Amino acid sequence: MTRAPETLAIIDAGGATTSVSLVARVAGQWRLLGTLAGSAGTPEMALLSILTGRVRDADPEFARHAELREAALDDMPQLVARTHPPETLAVVGATRRTVDELSIHAHRTGWRVAAASTETHDPREMMELILQREVTAVLIGIGEPPGADERAALDDLAALAGSAARRRPELRLLLSGALRARRSWLDALGEDPPGDPARITAAPVIAGRRGTGDDLRVALERLLDAPDDGRHAARNSAESLAELLDRRIELLDIGYHGGARYLAEPGVAGSPPTSVGIVSVDGGLVPAEPDDEIVDSVLAWSTGSLDRHRMTDRLRDLRRRPWVDRAGEGARLRLAAASAALTRLAALTPDLGSRAAPDVTILSGGAFATAPPSAVMLTIADTIRRVGATQVVLDHGRLLGPIGTIEDANERRLLLSDLVRDALVPLGSLVIGGGQGARPARRRRSSAAFARLSLQLESGAASGSDSSTTVQRDLDADEVAFVDLLPGARARALLEFGDVVRFGRRTRRVNVSVIGGLAGLVVDLRDVPLNLPERRDRRRARLADWSAQAWPRDER
Numbered sequence: 001m002t003r004a005p006e007t008l009a010i011i012d013a014g015g016a017t018t019s020v021s022l023v024a025r026v027a028g029q030w031r032l033l034g035t036l037a038g039s040a041g042t043p044e045m046a047l048l049s050i051l052t053g054r055v056r057d058a059d060p061e062f063a064r065h066a067e068l069r070e071a072a073l074d075d076m077p078q079l080v081a082r083t084h085p086p087e088t089l090a091v092v093g094a095t096r097r098t099v100d101e102l103s104i105h106a107h108r109t110g111w112r113v114a115a116a117s118t119e120t121h122d123p124r125e126m127m128e129l130i131l132q133r134e135v136t137a138v139l140i141g142i143g144e145p146p147g148a149d150e151r152a153a154l155d156d157l158a159a160l161a162g163s164a165a166r167r168r169p170e171l172r173l174l175l176s177g178a179l180r181a182r183r184s185w186l187d188a189l190g191e192d193p194p195g196d197p198a199r200i201t202a203a204p205v206i207a208g209r210r211g212t213g214d215d216l217r218v219a220l221e222r223l224l225d226a227p228d229d230g231r232h233a234a235r236n237s238a239e240s241l242a243e244l245l246d247r248r249i250e251l252l253d254i255g256y257h258g259g260a261r262y263l264a265e266p267g268v269a270g271s272p273p274t275s276v277g278i279v280s281v282d283g284g285l286v287p288a289e290p291d292d293e294i295v296d297s298v299l300a301w302s303t304g305s306l307d308r309h310r311m312t313d314r315l316r317d318l319r320r321r322p323w324v325d326r327a328g329e330g331a332r333l334r335l336a337a338a339s340a341a342l343t344r345l346a347a348l349t350p351d352l353g354s355r356a357a358p359d360v361t362i363l364s365g366g367a368f369a370t371a372p373p374s375a376v377m378l379t380i381a382d383t384i385r386r387v388g389a390t391q392v393v394l395d396h397g398r399l400l401g402p403i404g405t406i407e408d409a410n411e412r413r414l415l416l417s418d419l420v421r422d423a424l425v426p427l428g429s430l431v432i433g434g435g436q437g438a439r440p441a442r443r444r445r446s447s448a449a450f451a452r453l454s455l456q457l458e459s460g461a462a463s464g465s466d467s468s469t470t471v472q473r474d475l476d477a478d479e480v481a482f483v484d485l486l487p488g489a490r491a492r493a494l495l496e497f498g499d500v501v502r503f504g505r506r507t508r509r510v511n512v513s514v515i516g517g518l519a520g521l522v523v524d525l526r527d528v529p530l531n532l533p534e535r536r537d538r539r540r541a542r543l544a545d546w547s548a549q550a551w552p553r554d555e556r
Helices: 044-058 060-065 070-075 096-107 123-130 151-167 183-189 213-224 230-245 292-299 308-320 329-348 373-383 400-404 409-423 441-445 536-550
Strands: 007-013 017-026 029-039 078-082 088-093 112-117 135-141 172-175 200-202 249-254 259-265 274-280 360-364 388-395 424-432 451-457 470-475 480-483 490-502 506-515 521-524
Touching: 007 044, 007 400, 017 044, 029 044, 029 409, 044 060, 044 070, 078 230, 078 400, 088 096, 088 123, 088 151, 096 112, 096 135, 096 213, 112 123, 123 135, 123 151, 135 151, 135 213, 151 172, 151 183, 172 213, 200 213, 230 249, 230 259, 230 274, 230 360, 230 400, 230 409, 249 329, 259 329, 274 329, 292 308, 292 329, 308 329, 329 373, 360 373, 360 400, 360 424, 373 388, 373 424, 373 480, 373 521, 373 536, 388 506, 400 409, 409 424, 424 490, 424 506, 451 480, 470 480, 480 536, 490 521
Parallel strands: 007 078, 088 112, 088 135, 135 172, 172 200, 249 360, 360 388, 424 521
Antiparallel strands: 007 017, 017 029, 249 259, 259 274, 388 424, 451 470, 451 490, 480 521, 490 506
16 A cells, blocks of 8 residues: 655746745645745756755754655655647638637637638638648638538638648647548548547537537647646636635736636535636737737836837846846836736636626736735736625745646645645735716715725734724725735725715625735725726826835835
């Protein structure tokens, strides 16, 4: 019988940094002993050796019990997730309508997309696109049954697919069933086609006709052939946490090669948890070559005075050396780039933005690791705006991706049940109330407070240095208020408005449960959606006013 492991290494190898964590059984439960990160390319075993050495120095007796010996590192069980550079998928179809529909799904599963249709490209141009070196897979789709505007192109597309499969034996192809039934496909492919036959698979029916978007999403994720990809695996961890905590979980990940947004909900009446969401290269911190649109989007969230040319240089430097200049202005630049990336993710997921606020919002990614917790909370309030209350936590050790690679859901849930308190650092609670047009003009002209916040702390816990259990504060319209609330402290937040506002429903009184964190409680009464000036100088001044509260001891 094999003895259960006493220690476990959890490794998340990202595009910018590699994070190594060490967990061990303490009093019958898995606990996080420590986390260490280094720049991408740093040998993982070197990081693990440094981390175990620090644990041995801190507690030699425990290290002996857990068998944390240098010689035993190679045999230590590991959970490993790796973030791979995005691959390029050529999306080809008979009509622009079909290609656009397929491209949307491909963008939402982590592919970089190059698209062409018979309406915009001739067969030679489409073959040139498919034969490009960076293209690693091809999706050729039509409606099933084919539409009247697609039938004339069936033989051309089938011949194109067969020729591509023969000329590039390593190419992965996802084909609509109607194309594989055409004689032109067999003629172009030949009697003895090279390569593995399993690389050619059938595409699901296009969503909106008879199939579902989930069918195509699963097929495209399989086509990536990256079962250890941390960004996709984190979806499994989000589902397990939703079931474990019985809470609606939203996961926001901004990384070097892309980003992810998932919303997981616990199952009902014994059913398994469910999730929806996307992985997209558009959610990455900085693209390989930032264009004017990307530069302008980061400038829109920056409080500095950089012009477009200098910002372009700074973003290129950030892309080339993402681990350098992580403090001061570098932290501000990262957070501005993260705000732009979150805005792009929000634009790609209007279906998630229209849902009720989640109970817990989990953040992941190096962009959030260098900024003050209050500034991170403000970034979420600025970009992922939904009326309601949510607790915000940080996956500081990047454990969710590697844990998500565990295939067995029960085993994954058991490990998370022990590690959830160590893995997720509480940043605080975010309460967003009100909405655009909800404030009468007489209230804006009045000197009276727009709302009153009463914070009733549970179990006699105190906020900050105040020994009382009740905190009261008057709030103005369009105010962002930061209220001290210690990590783990639970409270009831009562908001009483002078006029009717929107908070899930139209009301004058809101009573929600909140939990403290490093940033405490943030109450945001600005417009939903956020209304910012178009002029760059006025917008920068408005952002600076808000961020002055979030960046402590800022002398700028």
